[in-house]
Amino acid sequence: MKRKIINNKDVMGNVLVVLPKYIGDAINTTPSIGMLRAHFPDKKIILLVRAYLVPLFERDDRYDVTVLVDHRYTAKSRLSLLNQARLIKGLNCELAIVMRNSFSDALLCWLSGIDNRIGYANEGRSFLLTHSYPFNSNRHYLQRYAYLANEPFGRPFNHMPNTYLYSDKINTDKYANNIKIGVYFGGKYKLERHYPSDLAIQSLLTIAAEISCEFCIFGDQSEADDNAILTQSLEQNNIEVRDLSGKTSLSGLVDAIAAVDVILTIDSGPLHMAAAIGTPYVAIVGLGTSPWSLVEPKTSLGVSLFANGRGLIDAELIREISPECILAAILSLNLPFKEKEHAEEHWFQKRQSIG
Known part of the structure; x- marks a missing residue:
């Protein structure tokens, strides 16, 4: 079935990006974040991350992102799926890119009332996504994530940027x-x-x-x-x-x-x-x-x-x-x-x- 291409100008609200849980995987989404910033230069891009990943992204100096802790996985301030969805619902997100191939993350974005929900058709979750795509296990991890930031928008990019993290000099x-x-x-x-x-x-x-x-x-x-x-x-x-x-x-x-x-x-x-x-x-x-x-x-x-x-x-x-x-x-x-x-x-x- 042909999927409707998302027109960037039609997205009036914020953009939510659900990152993977592992450090290396999360870093490998940074080219996709750069592509999304190019799509939406004036929109707030919110990264939903596990608490331990916050230090990697809160110092960002390139893509102007906002970091949001996924409290479903924090021990001291744990939120239920519904309460986390309520929190996100108040952030005026109109587009979600679900980088992690889990049913619960797609369900979270659906419960949050986000109009456009992008992800792979894994874990029987296609009905929760407005733009679901077949998962190609032969793609490099970087290109798997970048695909979700390119395909739904009519493939405007032929190449993705490099991975990027902010770093500061220490005395050695x-x-x-x-x-x-x-x-x-x-x-x-x-x-x-x-x-x-x-x-x-x-x-x-x-x-x-x-x-x-x-x-x-x-x-x-x-x-x-x-x-x-x-x-x-x-x-x-x-x-x-x-x-x-x-x-x-x-x-x-x-x-x-x-x-x-x-x-x-x-x-x-x-x-x-x-x-x-x-x-x-x-x-x-x-x-x-x-x-x-x-x-x-x-x-x-x-x-x-x-x-x-x-x-x-x-x-x-x-x-x-x-x-x-x-x-x-x-x-x-x-x-x-x-x-x-x-x-x-x-x-x-x-x-x-x-x-």
């Missing part, structure tokens, strides 16, 4: 002559995506033997024990290291990733943060939660090391990526100058390119 000048390398290998709760501690230690020691560098270890509190092992091994070898596990907010993590010269990271939120703020990366990818071809950042900033062997044990696949491969990937990125004045020049150039 203590060892200004060293290249700054961020590290996020994940904790054991990352399961098959976690880069094992024995290989992680070997990798960092191998890098430090070849490059004058300091390491900054990232992670949340649940990853602190794994990261403590890394930190202790580096300190025992007189290698400069800072362990920020559980010591940064989500926005603080973005800023810390913006301050390093390169980040080594598994397939997780920090990878997509790096791509969105312009920090070069080396991605270490075993068995992910989605096929790598559908989630790999669309940027020339990084090198992806993908375990593509013939192993049959899921947790062992990532071990195919050796410390020597990681070192070679870092060297291939042509890292910045090591002298202090050159390091400062590199920082200025990097900030100009993403600002």
